[in-house]
Amino acid sequence: MYEFYINQKKITGASYLKKKINPNWVNKYFRVRYSSKDPEINEILLDQWVSDTVEIEAAGFEIRAKRHSKE
16 A cells, blocks of 8 residues: 555555565655546556655655654
8 A cells, every 4th residue: 555645635546466565665666657637547656766855845745854844
């Protein structure tokens, strides 16, 4: 399961893997390819990891370290 945002709308996707889930993928950020006509048609690109916090925030996510510092 994964989620991403398009125009502040959260879209949820899922991917079936024939092998075990790599624990290094959990709670990480990856690029998602989606249809411009129907974002519900999408796929996660597990070979395209995103680590740039500016890019992650621009995609609609809140970085955990910043979220905890606000509390």
